Structures are given as structure tokens and as C-alpha cells.
């Protein structure tokens with residue numbers, strides 16, 4: 077299906093076929109030569125999209141997508157993310173060029189700035205970095221966070237929280253309520269409820285005082301029709317899809333559909349930013365659990381299909397699907413077997429898919445994770461911190477192209493062994 081954009085769609089021209097072919101070839105050569113110059117971004121900011129949905133498969137490299145593709149094919153489906161017209165690769169390293177964790181990666185994608193592992197929304201010196209979500213909120217838009225991990229985990233937290241330690245779950249819960257996301261759905265109730273051992277005010281009390289509707293059961297999510305909404309459906313992470321009880325716990329897709337319905341009905345022209353994380357892909361890779369991995373990828377992709385249905389109906393919503401890093405140095409053999417090379421993260425570039433108004437800015441073959449915040453800001457014509465201005469390093473295109481060879485060619489895969497990380501999450 078072709079995407080239908082009606083918001084501020086790029087103007088299209090009809091050309092004779094030969095001329096068109098020449099132009100396409102010329103553009104292809106130019107894009108290789110001048111990838112780092114990003115000519116499309118030289119124009120003055122124009123608000124291309126009203127809404128942005130950023131979907132992050134935690135730990136989802138190209139081989140993980142292949143695992144999901146095989147699982148989907150076994151039940152006669154194709155991956156929705158692979159129907160998206162723009163496909164690129166993203167480099168993921170954290171500030172020193174080292175292998176990233178999810179905190180530094182989320183910070184990079186949210187703020188356009190690299191930081192050290194473990195930090196959420198702050199730079200290497202601890203300075204607060206403004207995120208794309210916060211920029212949306214400052215201009216009157218709504219923001220939402222959905223994950224099947226704890227809502228306090230690094231990926232969602234990196235978009236609204238500013239703390240130097242990703243493991244301070246109860247402090248993150250308090251900071252998250254203070255940040256006032258309009259929708260926050262996931263696990264992590266243990267970090268919000270009162271305990272006997274803590275004097276600080278529990279985040280759940282603050283959320284209730286601030287007018288949040290709290291949903292902790294499936295039926296409470298279904299009947300909720302007001303914002304702000306905090307849904308906590310597990311004490312820590314939500315179950316793997318393979319282990320989920322559909323009568324008890326909502327799926328990632330169900331949470332996303334609810335978030336989209338509420339955000340769309342209340343945001344108006346100001347629009348919204350929604351981050352959706354398929355967080356347990358990473359956990360299945362750390363555990364080298366091929367069966368759970370494949371099902372997590374297809375469950376994430378089923379959620380992508382819901383976002384695409386929403387966006388294609390409206391024409392004003394940019395959908396970006398990517399990952400924070402690869403986990404497990406995964407290979408898919410010729411006969412379809414999944415083989416893990418490690419139980420940690422790697423710096424193998426990850427896939428990115430884009431569809432919707434502004435998609436053309438992602439169509440450069442190779443991006444850096446900091447470019448994601450900058451391009452989303454560009455699509456929404458919003459400012460980021462001045463320190464995050466400009467796109468990634470000039471050599472990103474070359475780095476991405478080299479890595480692409482390793483990703484798509486198994487014969488080169490052994491070369492990535494030296495990049496395996498000991499990062500744990």
C-alpha cells in the first residue's frame with residue numbers, strides 16, 4: 077500500500093520516463109557523494125508532520141528483523157515495517173564511540189546528543205538535555221510513552237527524565253510523573269507504589285494528585301477515555317509475548333492503539349509525539365532465547381502495523397521504526413537457524429524504517445542515532461537545544477556503508493566479533 081500524505085505533502089512532478097531515469101541516477105550518485113551534507117535539510121524549517129510515532133525495537137538489529145520475518149512468513153504474514161518506503165541504517169555508539177546501552181541510545185534519539193552509558197537525558201557532565209518530547213510539550217502538543225518493559229526503564233525514561241543513573245527506578249518514577257507525559261503505559265508498578273522503607277513521596281501518590289487516571293487491569297485500560305493516563309500492568313517488566321495471558325495483560329499493540337486514540341482525540345492541531353518500545357526483544361537476545369525473540373519481533377511489528385494504519389488513514393503522521401542497538405550478535409543461517417554470537421550488545425548498525433510526511437529526510441542510506449531527534453524536530457519544525465544543531469558526524473555515511481556490508485553479507489560477519497559488548501541491558 078502506498079502511503080497517503082495530505083498534511084504538507086512534498087510536491088511531485090511528472091517527468092518523461094528517460095529523463096526521470098537520468099535524474100534518478102544522478103540523484104543516486106549525488107547522494108553517495110554528498111550523504112553527509114543532507115541537502116534536503118538546508119531549506120528553512122517547514123512543519124511537515126503534525127504527529128510523530130517513534131517505535132523502538134530494543135536490541136533489534138537486521139538479523140532480529142530477519143528472525144521476525146521468518147516467524148511472520150510461517151503464518152502467512154509479511155512484516156509491516158518492511159512495507160515502509162524509506163529504509164536506512166543507523167549507527168548507535170555512545171559518546172566515546174563505545175558500544176551503547178539503552179540509556180545513552182535513548183538520550184541520543186531523544187535529544188540529538190551523545191552521552192555516556194547509564195545516563196538519561198543528561199550529557200557527560202550531567203547537564204540537562206531537552207528532548208524532542210519536551211519540545212513537543214512546550215509547544216502545546218501531547219506526549220505518550222508505551223513499552224512492554226517497566227515504564228521506568230531506560231528507553232522510555234530517556235525521553236522525559238534527566239538523571240545520571242538509569243537504575244534509580246523509584247527516582248525515575250517520580251521524575252516521570254513530574255514530567256507529566258499525557259499517556260504512559262507499561263510495567264513497573266513496583267517503582268510507583270508506597271514501600272515501608274522509603275520516606276520520599278511515592279510516585280503513585282503524586283500521579284493521583286496530579287489528576288492521572290491509573291489503570292492497572294486490562295479492563296481499566298479499555299474503559300479509560302481521559303488524559304492524563306498512567307497504566308501499570310506488571311510490577312516490573314511485562315511478560316514476554318509467549319508467556320502473556322491475553323485476558324490479564326494488554327499487548328503492546330493494544331496499549332499503542334489506546335494511546336493513539338486518546339492522543340489523537342485531544343491533541344488537535346498541536347499534534348503529539350508517541351514513543352513505543354518493544355523492549356523485550358533485547359531481553360530475549362540477552363537470554364539467547366530464539367523462540368521468544370522471534371515472537372517479540374512479530375508482536376512489535378504487529379504494533380507497527382497499528383501505527384501505520386493510524387498514520388495512513390490521516391496523512392499527517394510520520395512513523396519511524398528503528399532500534400537503540402543490536403543485542404546478541406545474531407546471525408540467521410542459510411537454513412533459518414538463529415545463532416547468537418554473544419549475550420551482550422554490539423555496535424552493529426541497526427535498521428530504520430520511515431513513512432509519512434518528512435520521510436524523505438531519513439532517506440540517506442546511513443544515519444547516526446543523534447540524527448533521529450534532529451530529523452523528527454525538523455519534521456515538526458521544532459527547536460532542539462542549540463548544542464544539538466546540525467546532523468551527525470561527516471563520516472557517518474561511510475561508517476554506515478561499511479557496516480552495511482557486514483550486516484548483509486554473512487561472510488564478513490566474523491569481523492564484528494571484536495565489537496561485542498559486555499553491556500548488560
Ligand SMILES: [Zn+2]
Nearest residue numbers: 358403500501
Ligand atoms: Zn540490553
